[in-house]
Amino acid sequence: FVESPPVSDRTASSPAHKAIKHGMFPTAVLCVYGFFSNMRPSEPFLTAYLMGPNQNLTETEVVNKIYPIWTYSYLVLLFPVFLATDFLCYKPVLVLQASSLVVTYTMLWKARGLLAMQLLEFFFGLATASEVAYYSYIYSVVKPTHYQRVTGYCRSITLLGSAVGSLTGQLLQSVDNVELFHLVIITLVSAAVAFIAPWFLPMPKRSLFFHKSPGAAEDEACSRSSTSRTLQVEDSEGVSMPEGGSRGLVEVLQMLFDDFIQCYRCRPLLTWSVWWALVTCGYFLVLNYAQALWETVRSSRDDIIYNGYVETLSTLFGALAALLVGYLPSSWSMWGELVLCVLSLLMAVCVFVMDLLKNIWVCYSLYVLFRTIYMLLITMATYQIAASLSMQCYALVFGVNTFVALLLQTLLTVIVVDSAGLGLDVYTQFLIYGTYFAVISVIFLLAGLCKLTSTRRSKEEVLADVQTESNSPPNGEMSVL
Structure with missing residues (x-):
């Protein structure tokens, strides 16, 4: 007879336990x-819904008084939610995000009036700020060797969900003539289904900053030393904190600040991060107010609109562009700034032409091209930044870049969009956004030219040194008279 293993051993070897241990179950739930x-499904038609008979709001109220609240909320909540996500070990913040989405679409369904819609934008800003929990949870429950694969799964499924939602909304609206009001209800049902999922996720035992396991601390020390950062490790088997230990808030903030200084001293990383922040700011602005531009060019009250098809195509083309980045044979270390210059200029042209021609089909086509270019470049920037960073610094740098982008977006929103500032109409706004991208293009043109000039000078100096050494007699050789 073979002695049966203890109950705990049988549980540990069960398929369900193995799935949780290896991250398969949490990845599937996520x-x-x-x-x-x-x-x-209601997302591509949000502006049309707010300005339609269901809400009966004016363009000025929607563009200049309601939409800016999302930007302000996202900016204010991003850093506190980032810290809370790590301190609470991700899962509670995922539940908070799911709850915020349910509240958002419940209010969009039931609530009426300007103040209610502004409060709705606050909850949507909270949900957006909480996305950090979605993209960082999985790293706490799977091994580092699986990071790339599970990241691909999680990002791909969000793009697929967005594309399916946009396509579903368009088909229901244009083929079956379903009212926008019902699309809001379908979106609420989808958010309610999503609300159930986080409750089944296992609670992580560690996190990136506040709660570190010994193995994670050792991995962190190894990754820091591999990137030539000046941190001291007492011995190869020691770890920086005791088992089950946790850092305090002050210690975490000090560590984040030290990592921030070390990371942004790297010139290539700083270059890509500056582009990331500048262009993401403009990208958010164009996305936020594109529907308002389309509604002005072609009103949903008078004609059929195809916003859903456009969002679906732009999402799919963006995903395809992101996949193609790994196959582009280019020397980004040499020509990166000039590539950013040319493609940022193309984004500026897209925005200018959308604004000046005032043709809905031109607007749709250039919007798809605009988003595709952004997805191509932001994936490229993500790869360039993440290539030399540990997971901890990866989260920090991307968080800082997003925060700077939101800070710039808030500044432009206050000045250009908000009724408390200039409160410009949507056509004038897009003229400014196009100019903004053109300025970015000029900045990186100058940066690229400076880099090429510096590189050429360095090569000339090296060649001059080589020639000097070749012309000088060898050591110990004496000239004969």
Whole structure:
């Protein structure tokens, strides 16, 4: 007879336990959550819904008084939610995000009036700020060797959910003539399904900053030393904190500040991060107010609109562009700034032409091209930044870049969009956004030219040194008279 293993051993060897241990179950649950939380059939028609008979708001109220609240909320909540996500070990913040989405679409369904819609934008800003929990949870429950694969799963499923939602909304609206009011209800149902998923996720035992396991601390020390950062490790088997230890808030903030200084001393990383922040700011502005531009060019009250098809195509082309980045044979270390210059200029042209021609089909086509270029470049920037960073610094740098982008977006929103500032109409706004991208293009043109000049001078100096050494007699050789 073979002695049966203890109950605890049998449980540990069960298929369910192995799935949880290797991250398969949490990844699957997270993908379900990502799909349904991003499947929003009403999203492409939000401006039309707010300005339609259901809400009966004016263009000025929607563009200049309601939409800016999302930007302000996102900016204010981003850093506190980032810290809370790590301190609470991700899962509670995922539940908070799911709850915020349910509240958002419940209010969009039931609430009426300017103040209610502004409060709705606050909850949507909270949900957006909480996305950090979705993209960082999985790293606490799977091994580092699986990071790339599970990141691909989670990001792909959100794009798929967004594309399916946009396509579903367009088909229901244009083929079956379903009212926008019902699309909001379908979106609410999808958010309610998404709300169920996070409750089934296992609670992580560690996090990136506040709660570190010994193995994680050792991995962190190894990754820091591999990137030539000046941190001291007492011995190869020691760890920086005791088992089960946790850092305090002050210690975490000091560590984040030290990492921030070390990371941004790297010139290539700083270059890509500056581009990231500048262009993401403009990208958010164009996305936020594109529907308002389309509604002005072609009103949904008078004609059929195809916003859903456009959002679906732009999402799919963006995903395809992101996949193609790994196959582009280019020397980004040499020509990166000039590539950013040319493609940022193309984004500026897209915005200018959309604004000046005032043709809905031109607007649709250039919007798809605009988003595709951004997805191509932001994926490229993500790869360039992440290539030499540990997971901890990866989260920090991307968080800082997003925060700077939101800070710039808030500044432009206050000045250009908000009724408390200039409160410009949507056509004038897009003229300014196009100019903004043109300025970015000029900045990186100058940076690229300076880099090429510096590189050429360095090569000339090296060649001059080589020639000098070749012309000088060898050591110990004496000239004969």
